[in-house]
Amino acid sequence: xxxxxxxxxxxxxxxKSQLKVLVVDIGGSNVKCLATGVKKRVKVPxxxxxxxxxxxxxxxxxxxxxxxxVVSIGAPCSIIDGVIVKEPHxxxxxxxxxxxxxxxxxxxxxxNDATMQAIGAxxxxxxxxxxxxxxxxxxxxxxxxxxxMEGGHLPxxxxxxxxxxxxxxxxxxxxxxxWRAHVHKIVAIFSAAFVTNDVVIGGGNAKLLQKLPPGxxxxxxxxxxxxxxxxxxxxxxxxx
Numbered sequence: 006x007x008x009x010x011x012x013x014x015x016x017x018x019x020x021k022s023q024l025k026v027l028v029v030d031i032g033g034s035n036v037k038c039l040a041t042g043v044k045k046r047v048k049v050p051x052x053x054x055x056x057x058x059x060x061x062x063x064x065x066x067x068x069x070x071x072x073x074x075v076v077s078i079g080a081p082c083s084i085i086d087g088v089i090v091k092e093p094h095x096x097x098x099x100x101x102x103x104x105x106x107x108x109x110x111x112x113x114x115x116x117n118d119a120t121m122q123a124i125g126a127x128x129x130x131x132x133x134x135x136x137x138x139x140x141x142x143x144x145x146x147x148x149x150x151x152x153x154m155e156g157g158h159l160p161x162x163x164x165x166x167x168x169x170x171x172x173x174x175x176x177x178x179x180x181x182x183x184w185r186a187h188v189h190k191i192v193a194i195f196s197a198a199f200v201t202n203d204v205v206i207g208g209g210n211a212k213l214l215q216k217l218p219p220g221x222x223x224x225x226x227x228x229x230x231x232x233x234x235x236x237x238x239x240x241x242x243x244x245x
Contacts, residue, residue, distance in 0.1 A: 027073035027111075028233030029064055030226070031080045031118055032209070033095030033139025033173070038064055039230045040071045046230070056099030057089075061108045076113040077233035078105055079121030081140065083155060087115045094158070094168075095139045114236045117153040118229065119207075120144045124151060125232030126205045126224045133201040135192060136208035141168040145199055156195065167191050176210060185214060192218040 025041040032051060039046040047067045052059050057080075082100055083091035089100050106113040116124075119142025123134035127146050136142030141157030157168035169175055171191055176184045188206075196204050196218075204221040206214065211223050 024075050024237050025073045026234050026237050027068060027071065027076045027109075028121075028230045029076065029078045030121065030229040030233070031060060031078065031096075033081060033093075034209070036060060036063060037226065037229070038068055039233075040068065040073045041234070043071060051096065054097035056097050057103035057105070058099060058108070059097075061105065065109075074111065075237055076105070076109050076111050077121065077236045078113060078115045079118035079229055079233065080115060081118045081142070084115060084117050084153065087113075089115070116151075116236070117144065118142060120151050120153045121232040121236075122207050122224070122226070122229040123205065123232065124235055125228035125230065126207065128203065130202045131200070132203040132205060133195055133199050134205045134207060135195065137171060137188065137206065137210040137213075138173065138208035140172045141191075142208060143195070145201070161191070173210070176213075181213060185216075188214060189218045192221060196220070 027038065027040045030037040034051055035048050036051055037046050037048045049063050049067050052063070080089065080093070080100070081095060082089045082093045089103060092098050092101050105115055119134060119136040122136060122142070123132065123144040123146055126134060131145070131147045134144045134146070143154040143156035145152040145154060157172070158166050161167045161170055170187045171184060175187070192204060192206070204218065205224055206217065206221050207224045207226065207228055209226060214223070217223055
C-alpha cells in the first residue's frame with residue numbers, strides 16, 4: 006500500500022474520493038495537463054528560462070474552463086516536503102521556494118516530476134524509474150516509499166554527467182545508435198547499484214529505444230497523470 010502521508014499533506018473539506026484533481030507534469034520542453042473527467046490532455050511549450058510564476062499563468066490559461074478542487078504538480082527540481090529547494094537545471098529561475106498552493110488558490114501537492122511518473126508506474130517491491138527526457142529523471146520506490154534522486158547529475162565519463170549522455174543534449178550530440186548504447190549501459194549501472202526487482206523506463210524519449218535493457222519495462226507519459234491522481238487517493242484505496 007502506498008501511503009499518501011509520505012508526501013506533502015493537505016486538509017480539504019471534500020472526501021478525497023470525490024476530489025477533482027488537476028495534474029500538471031512540467032518538463033524541460035513541454036508542460037502537460039490533465040484533470041479528473043477531462044478526456045484529452047493539453048500541452049503547452051515550456052518557456053525557455055521561464056519561471057514558476059510564468060508556468061502557473063500558462064497552465065491557468067490553458068485550463069481556464071476546467072473544474073478542479075486540488076492540484077498535483079510534478080516539477081523537474083529538487084523538492085523536500087513539497088518545497089523546491091534548488092532551481093531546475095533545464096528551466097529558468099524563480100522556482101526555489103515558490104508557493105504553488107498560493108498561486109493556484111487550491112490545495113496542492115508538489116513532487117519531483119520523475120517521482121510522479123514513477124508512482125504512476127509502481128506495482129510493488131523495489132522499483133527503479135529512469136525518465137528519458139530533456140534531462141534524466143531518477144526515482145527509487147521501495148515497498149511503497151518513494152525516494153526521489155538527482156542521479157542524472159552524477160559524473161559518468163569524459164567530465165560529463167549521466168544526463169549529459171542520455172538526456173536530450175546527448176541524443177542530439179551522439180545520434181540514436183550511440184545514445185541507445187549508453188542508455189543500456191547506464192540502466193545496468195543504476196540497476197546494479199540499487200538492487201531492484203523492477204526497472205521502468207519512461208519519459209518522452211523512451212519510445213526511441215528499439216530494444217529495452219534486460220528486465221526493464223517501458224511506460225508512456227500517461228503514467229505521470231496516473232501518479233498525480235494517486236497522490237489524492239484515500240490511503241485505503243491505494244493498493245498498488
